[in-house]
Amino acid sequence: MARWGMAADLDRCNGCGGCVVACHAENNISTVGPEQASRGRAKHWIRVERYWEGDFPDVKLKFRPTMCQQCGNAPCEPVCPTYASHHTEDGLNAQVYNRCIGTRYCANACPYNARFFDFFNPSWEKPLQLQLNPDVSLREVGVMEKCTFCVQRIRGTQTTAKTEGREIRDGEIQPACVQACSTRALVFGDLEDRESEVSRLSRSPRGSKLLEDVGTRPAVTYLARLTEEA
Amino acid sequence: MDRRSFIKLTAVSGTSAALASCGNPENQFIRFLPDEDIVPGVAVWKPSICPLCAAGCGLTVRVMDADAEVTRDGQAGIKRIAAAKKLEGAPAHPVNRGGLCARGHAAIQVTYHPDRITQPLKRSGDRGTGQYEAISWEDALAEVVSRLNGVDAANPRAVAFLSRVGAGHRSALIQQFAGHFGGSPISFELFGDDVLRRANAVSFGRDQLPTVDLANARFVLSFGADFLGTWNSPVAQSAAYGDMRRGRPGIRGSFAQVEARMSQTGASADEWVPARPGTEGVLALGLAHVIMAASLQPAAAAGRAGSMVAGWGAGLSDYTPQRVEELTGVPAARVDRLARQFAELRPAVAIAGGAALAHSNGLFTAMAVNALNALVGSVDQPGGLSFTPQFNTGSALKFSPAAQPATPLQMLAADALSGAAVPQVAFVDGVNPVFTTPRAWRVREALEKVPYIVSFGSFLDETSALADIILPDHSFLESWVEAVPESGVAAAVASVAAPVMRPLYATRATPDVLLEIGRGLQRPLGAAWQTFDEMLGASFATLPSTTPDVDAWTDAQTKGLWSGVLPAGLARQAQAVADGATYAFEAPRFDGDAKQFPFHFLPYPSVPFGDGSTAHLPWLQEMPDPLTSAMWSSWVEINPTTAANMGISDGDVLEVASGHGSVRAGAVISPGIAPDVIAMPMGQGHTMFTRYATGRGANPAEILAPVTEAATGALAWAATRVRVTRIGPPDGSLVLFAGGIREHLEQEHR
Numbered sequence: 001m002a003r004w005g006m007a008a009d010l011d012r013c014n015g016c017g018g019c020v021v022a023c024h025a026e027n028n029i030s031t032v033g034p035e036q037a038s039r040g041r042a043k044h045w046i047r048v049e050r051y052w053e054g055d056f057p058d059v060k061l062k063f064r065p066t067m068c069q070q071c072g073n074a075p076c077e078p079v080c081p082t083y084a085s086h087h088t089e090d091g092l093n094a095q096v097y098n099r100c101i102g103t104r105y106c107a108n109a110c111p112y113n114a115r116f117f118d119f120f121n122p123s124w125e126k127p128l129q130l131q132l133n134p135d136v137s138l139r140e141v142g143v144m145e146k147c148t149f150c151v152q153r154i155r156g157t158q159t160t161a162k163t164e165g166r167e168i169r170d171g172e173i174q175p176a177c178v179q180a181c182s183t184r185a186l187v188f189g190d191l192e193d194r195e196s197e198v199s200r201l202s203r204s205p206r207g208s209k210l211l212e213d214v215g216t217r218p219a220v221t222y223l224a225r226l227t228e229e230a
Numbered sequence: 231m232d233r234r235s236f237i238k239l240t241a242v243s244g245t246s247a248a249l250a251s252c253g254n255p256e257n258q259f260i261r262f263l264p265d266e267d268i269v270p271g272v273a274v275w276k277p278s279i280c281p282l283c284a285a286g287c288g289l290t291v292r293v294m295d296a297d298a299e300v301t302r303d304g305q306a307g308i309k310r311i312a313a314a315k316k317l318e319g320a321p322a323h324p325v326n327r328g329g330l331c332a333r334g335h336a337a338i339q340v341t342y343h344p345d346r347i348t349q350p351l352k353r354s355g356d357r358g359t360g361q362y363e364a365i366s367w368e369d370a371l372a373e374v375v376s377r378l379n380g381v382d383a384a385n386p387r388a389v390a391f392l393s394r395v396g397a398g399h400r401s402a403l404i405q406q407f408a409g410h411f412g413g414s415p416i417s418f419e420l421f422g423d424d425v426l427r428r429a430n431a432v433s434f435g436r437d438q439l440p441t442v443d444l445a446n447a448r449f450v451l452s453f454g455a456d457f458l459g460t461w462n463s464p465v466a467q468s469a470a471y472g473d474m475r476r477g478r479p480g481i482r483g484s485f486a487q488v489e490a491r492m493s494q495t496g497a498s499a500d501e502w503v504p505a506r507p508g509t510e511g512v513l514a515l516g517l518a519h520v521i522m523a524a525s526l527q528p529a530a531a532a533g534r535a536g537s538m539v540a541g542w543g544a545g546l547s548d549y550t551p552q553r554v555e556e557l558t559g560v561p562a563a564r565v566d567r568l569a570r571q572f573a574e575l576r577p578a579v580a581i582a583g584g585a586a587l588a589h590s591n592g593l594f595t596a597m598a599v600n601a602l603n604a605l606v607g608s609v610d611q612p613g614g615l616s617f618t619p620q621f622n623t624g625s626a627l628k629f630s631p632a633a634q635p636a637t638p639l640q641m642l643a644a645d646a647l648s649g650a651a652v653p654q655v656a657f658v659d660g661v662n663p664v665f666t667t668p669r670a671w672r673v674r675e676a677l678e679k680v681p682y683i684v685s686f687g688s689f690l691d692e693t694s695a696l697a698d699i700i701l702p703d704h705s706f707l708e709s710w711v712e713a714v715p716e717s718g719v720a721a722a723v724a725s726v727a728a729p730v731m732r733p734l735y736a737t738r739a740t741p742d743v744l745l746e747i748g749r750g751l752q753r754p755l756g757a758a759w760q761t762f763d764e765m766l767g768a769s770f771a772t773l774p775s776t777t778p779d780v781d782a783w784t785d786a787q788t789k790g791l792w793s794g795v796l797p798a799g800l801a802r803q804a805q806a807v808a809d810g811a812t813y814a815f816e817a818p819r820f821d822g823d824a825k826q827f828p829f830h831f832l833p834y835p836s837v838p839f840g841d842g843s844t845a846h847l848p849w850l851q852e853m854p855d856p857l858t859s860a861m862w863s864s865w866v867e868i869n870p871t872t873a874a875n876m877g878i879s880d881g882d883v884l885e886v887a888s889g890h891g892s893v894r895a896g897a898v899i900s901p902g903i904a905p906d907v908i909a910m911p912m913g914q915g916h917t918m919f920t921r922y923a924t925g926r927g928a929n930p931a932e933i934l935a936p937v938t939e940a941a942t943g944a945l946a947w948a949a950t951r952v953r954v955t956r957i958g959p960p961d962g963s964l965v966l967f968a969g970g971i972r973e974h975l976e977q978e979h980r
Contacts, residue, residue: 015497015857025317037862130314130315
């Protein structure tokens, strides 16, 4: 059984935001408009965080693309009273929208602010609905949503590989953000496969996990932006 | 809604046609019989080309069945169609190699925008009010032809054609069309690269933007070029940047960015060097001085590019590190160190662009950076800069070259206002100069003098709302598209793609419309093709096929592009400009007294919106800006110390005033900006540009001074000085993603 993971090389990432819009396009994330956005209700399953260091003129800015870390020990899962938020065999923190009753306990528990609540039914002003991806279900009001590692692409590729009677090739599954990334900062694959690129990058001496001291065991590894060779 | 406005609305949206068809059974749509062969639920992938900037990234478009409201043969109704679902970077395209930027992903919303113009429109109200009524294509084209037949054939400025810069087939056709009336297309881009093209023509004999081999560079020094965000070919450059950092075992390229306001690109640099605005060229020559003085390279190594710089042969004695420190504010020791890094970390490459060249002395700055590159041997070498061989579409199509150089937009405006030369007919294609030019040029007032304006726009914006007739173009997904990239690739590339889907509405492809108008004229255009795809076929047929036994045109359509070695007659010729001058530093000219207007004003191309042409796309409006996380907003960036001295807090409403006007927006206190610089992103502040962009934020172009670079006439958009006044506390117009409750909670936890 695979365990899906991602590596984000911060030495390649330049903060362009291509992943952010690619994610909206792939996952039918509705825009909320300026009024709701100003109330903190904008939904970005992946975002580019920025960390300023130093004062003028010796200023540095570091970008960090941040999405659900698909924790091995996910705080969002045990708090869900309806098992909407649950762990899959291949390591994803999955969300069953039909089970979700909107307690938002999971969002409270998530240390990464990776979960987004649907305060309204989504709507698309015609004919923008034509851009919707038929592979991804729409989330209705009162439901929690978040990054799925593009589970529809994972399952699609698994089905194709099974039909063709072969294993999935390393790099064959690309979540929308990984596919979009111009600098190849994001790499996705099977962490159980020692030979996979993501597995190799995850063992890099530059690698670290986000807030790893809280014990969440994330599936995302960040490779530090270093000015000298590590 | 009253009866009158209901009728207007239905006339514009085309639903009246649908109502009319109800009584005509033979016109009813057969809803579930698709237009084309498509299996429900099964995706097919088709090539296309991103139209949103000049880079020409290749797309792969996912197409699936969908029920859409469409117009067919004048009838509107719901139809099952093969619809584009998602845009992805084409993995095999040599420009973007599978990557795609935020704008490219959102381009699909151009096609599915709720405010698209769906049929030809004729103005029914005052100019600028956006009141139009429906007109048939036949009547519309007859009207345009009759207007063109009436223009004075002896006056080369009777017809003005405003369009985008480009080297593709569409541009060639527009060139030919404008040339038929004795003129040349007038292109204006706020953040254009005319100065750099001119400098490259003088230094290297290439009137072209450079292709930078970042992937093989050890040291990159960028003077103001936002090459990872908005400048030149950002996706190609980002891909190469990733490899520069981590693509070579044991080698990590270093990178320094010279600019007074940290751009998205500057944020990725190892070293950010805030030089005083307009002195970037001094820094470049300072580095050259150190390199020559330390005998790291001889002066002669720079060849022609060096000889164009005054004092080069004598080792640039005016540009000692101490003198450079006085002028630029960059410490002498740092100048010395950067010079040694540039000479020793080979290959090293310098890039100039953006604000560094947007000064009255911009050409000098570009010439200085060119000479620095030549000094260390970084021209036409791996890890350096080179010039992509470019397909000359004009010669492939046997078009006659332009009769005369284009009239600069500001001259067109001034002459129209003074009455010296008022165009009789103006065409507008893909540009919005009323929005992107300084108010001081009075482009809007000038266009109002033009008796007849034709727009090919898909949306009502500040410029198309002045048009007397609108002939809406297909969206790029509905038409034949092509691109001839100027840079971003090593070998020559010409991309082409057939329509991905059938047009949703009663629109027509602008190149086809131009050909049709050309046929209808009393003195016909004389083009050999009925349609644009015939023209593309003729052009691609002149290229050598790269696949055995397949002709070049068929091959290009299959692959989405042609790439290879251009035959001699089909490559754009290098054009050396020898003006006999040598270039020396002249203090940049700024508009506004330094006491009255203490700050440099730096408008900059926004990552999602560029110059504002994509502000109508909701995904881009809601995309957090990379440096501020702002969405749906305008803002003013100000240094923390300056803000503290002026009593300004985050989000406070500020007024930024130049000698030419003022704008207001919320303050973003940013460490990455010099204390005497104020920056604002371009893009918002539209008075008319669809439901998503209209009336949102402020347009910094409005307050720009009409300072230009002398040799090119390019707008020196970084040459305006401003004063800043705190108007009041936050008014809620500045929306941040990483704001409010989230940050507050984080602080409580600490």
